[in-house]
Amino acid sequence: MQAFSEILDQWKTQQPEDNRDDYYKIFTAVKDFDKHIARRYDGLRNSWFLGTVTALLAEKIITTSDLEDFSEEAKSKIARALKFREQYEL
Structure with a gap:
């Protein structure tokens, strides 16, 4: 929109x-x-879901409070992916 x-x-x-x-x-x-x-949402598969959520978090479209109902394992995977993105500025 910007x-x-x-x-x-x-x-x-x-x-x-x-x-x-x-x-x-x-x-x-x-x-x-x-x-x-x-590209992001058409045909979204379960295997791509956490990556899509990670991208939404990185772009500040959603916040970590939106992950409230996610399992601890999923939250952990997303946190690791975010850390990786930040480290390598993806």
């Missing part, structure tokens, strides 16, 4: 006569985000 906001803010400050380039920028950003969402 990327969309930046594109719109830039458009607001420039106010060009022809909006085609700015429309294309927004269209491309939405299409790319749509592809990202599809």
Whole structure:
């Protein structure tokens, strides 16, 4: 959403006569985000679930309080994966 906001803010400050380039920028950003969402969630398998949850935590989309109902084993695996991501800045 931040990327969309930046594109719109830039458009607001420039106010060009022809909006085609700015429309294309927004269209491309939405299409790319749509592809990202599809790659992450379409056909999500059980074996990918903890990795997806780890990515959501790393991106601060969810918090550790959202993991309240997870098993201790799952929480531990997610914590290790987060530590690994932070260590290697993935």
